Amino acid sequence: MSTIKDVARRAGVAPSTVSHYFTGNARVSEATRAKIEEAVRTLGYRPNLAARSLRLSQTHTIGLVVPNIANPFFAEIVQSIGFACQQLGYSLLLADSGNDERRELELLQSLYKQHIDGMLIIHTGKRDERSLMATNPPIPIVYVDREVDGLSSVTSDNYAGGRLAARHLAGLGHRRIGILAGDPHVQNVQQRIAGFRDELKEFGLSVGPKYVINGSQTFETGRDVQFLMVLSKPPTAIFATNDIIALGAWNKLCDMKLRVPEDISLVGYDNIDMAEWTVPPLTTVAQDKRELGRQSVVRLIREIQVKDSTPTVIHIPPRLIVRGSTATRRSGA
Amino acid sequence: MSTIKDVARRAGVAPSTVSHYFTGNARVSEATRAKIEEAVRTLGYRPNLAARSLRLSQTHTIGLVVPNIANPFFAEIVQSIGFACQQLGYSLLLADSGNDERRELELLQSLYKQHIDGMLIIHTGKRDERSLMATNPPIPIVYVDREVDGLSSVTSDNYAGGRLAARHLAGLGHRRIGILAGDPHVQNVQQRIAGFRDELKEFGLSVGPKYVINGSQTFETGRDVQFLMVLSKPPTAIFATNDIIALGAWNKLCDMKLRVPEDISLVGYDNIDMAEWTVPPLTTVAQDKRELGRQSVVRLIREIQVKDSTPTVIHIPPRLIVRGSTATRRSGA
DNA sequence: TTGAAAGCGCTAACAC
C-alpha cells in the first residue's frame, strides 16, 4: 500500500505538495499537478483515512444504532440514512442492538471508541430515557423515529398520525372501535394512541379498556385481535399501531372467516411496502421514511459542524393513505 | 477527549506502561494496575482507534455492500452479519448500492480508502463478473449470497433448492408447471431454474418457454402470473424464484378469483418472514440466512488473519418448507 | 516491571 511519500518521491515533489493537491489548501502548478496525478495512478495510491482522522481528529463517519434491521420499517429508514450519508460524504457504521437495551449501551461505548463524529440512534424504547442522557455523550447525537425529552430528534408526528386515523374511521361511521396497541412502553405508540383518542373525542367517541389489546410490535400481537372479536359487542373497525400488527390481525381475521373491510375495517401505521400487497391493500398512516432518514443526517451533520448544540426537535408530518381495508360501517352492525 | 498520555500522567507512569496494560503485552504490577484503572475511570479515557489503526495498519472494521437493504431478505442477512461482527470484535461499515452497478463500484473505492480489513459484497448481479475481479482488491473479499467464479463466496446452494421445489411439485402430481423466473441475469435465479428443470426431467417433465415469465425480482413481476393463467392450458402449479414474486403472483391470483392452493399451487424461495403471514402460509425453499451471514464473516476474518488467499466456495444447503400453498393436483385439472 | 524513543501516514503552519 503506497503512501503520500511514495507519490511525492515518484512525482519528484515534497509530500506536503501532494497533500496540498489533495486538500486544495494551496494551488499547485499545472506541471506538478500532472506529475502527481500520474504518480497516483501508477501507484494506485489511496489516502489513508485513519491517518487523516488522527491528524484532523474527525473521521467523517457516523454511527447508527437500530433495534432490529430485519424490521422492514427500520430497514427503509436505514436505507435512506445510508443514501443521505453517501451524498454528504460520510461513512456509516451500523450496529444492530437486537432490541436489547444492554447491548445497545455496549454498542454506544464501542462506537465512541471509533471516534465517530456523530451518532444516530433509534433506541429500543425500553430503557429509561434518562440513563441514555446520563451517559453524557462526547459527540452529537440525534435520535431518530423515537424521541427523547430534551435531546435532538427527528421523528414522525405520531400524535397527528393518530388523529388522522381516528378522523378517517369516525368519518366512515364507525362507533365501536378497537385498538391493537402493541407495546405500550414505546413512546411512539403512546402518542399515536393519544392522538387517536383525542380525535375520537371530537366525534363524541371513546375506546373502552376492553377494546384495547397490548403486546409488542409484532405479527403475533396482531393475531390477538381474536380477543376483540369474541366480545359481546365486537368492534366494527380496528386501529393497529403499526402495519405488521395490522397484517397479523388480518391474518387471524381470515382464519376466523371475517372479511376486511366488509366485516371489519382495518387501519395500520407506517406504510411499509407490504401494506400494498394485501387484497385489498391496507389503509394506513404513512410516515415519510425517506425524509425521516434524510433530515436526521442533515441535522446531525449540522450539529457536528457548527457547535450549536441546542437540542432541536423535528417532526415530519404523516399522511393518511386510504386504500381498500376500510369502508363505511354496514348499517346492520 | 483524554489520551493515553493524560492517563499516564495521572497514574504517575509512562504512556508505554499504560499501553502495556491495555494490550497485555507485558505484565504490570498490581499497584500500577490499580492506579491506571483509577485514572482511566476518572478521565473517562477511551483508546483512539484511529491512532491504533494507523500504528497497527489494521482497522478491525469490515465493509459491507448490499444492493438494497430495504429488501427483507437482504436485511435479514445484514442483521446476521452484524451480529457475527459484534461477536468477533469487528465493526461494520454499511453501504447500500441501490442496486446500481456504477454506485457499487464507487462504494468499493471509498471503502478501500477507509483501509478496512476486508469486504463482504452482495453484488448487484448486473455487472459482468470479470470487472469486479479486475479491480484487483487490496484486501480480502468474500461474496455473499451471489457467487463470483474463481473468488471466495458463501452462498446458498441454489441448484439444490431448485431441485427441492421441483421434486415437491412433481411429487404432488403436477404436470403443467409454470415458472416466474424474475431476473434471468441473476446467477442465483439461473441456478434455481436449472435445478428445477433438471429435477423435473427425472419425472419426465419439462417447462415450455410459454410457461416461463421473465422480469425482475419484484412484486410486480409476480403479478405477471396472469399471462400464465390465460394460456389455453394454464399451469396447475407455479415456482417463483423468490417469495416476493410469489406474493405478487398470489396477489394477482386473488384478483382473478383463483384460490391457492385449491386452484393452483405456489412455491416461493427464500423463506422471508412474510412467507408465514399469508393464509394459508407459503410453501417455500428456505435459505439459512443466519448461517449465510455468520459463515461469511467467519470466512472473511479467516482470510484476513491467515494470508491463505486460495478462494473458497461455501454452499449452505437449503431446505424445503412445506406449508399450505401447495396441494396435490386436483383430478379434474 | 517500567520507560524512552521512534514512527505509522497525514496535514498545517510557516518559511522560502
Place this chain on the structure above:
DNA sequence: GTGTTAGCGCTTTCAA
C-alpha cells in the same frame, strides 16, 4: 508554488 517541520495518539522494540 513548494518544501521543512512538527505532531495527532498509539504501540513496540530495546534498555534499564
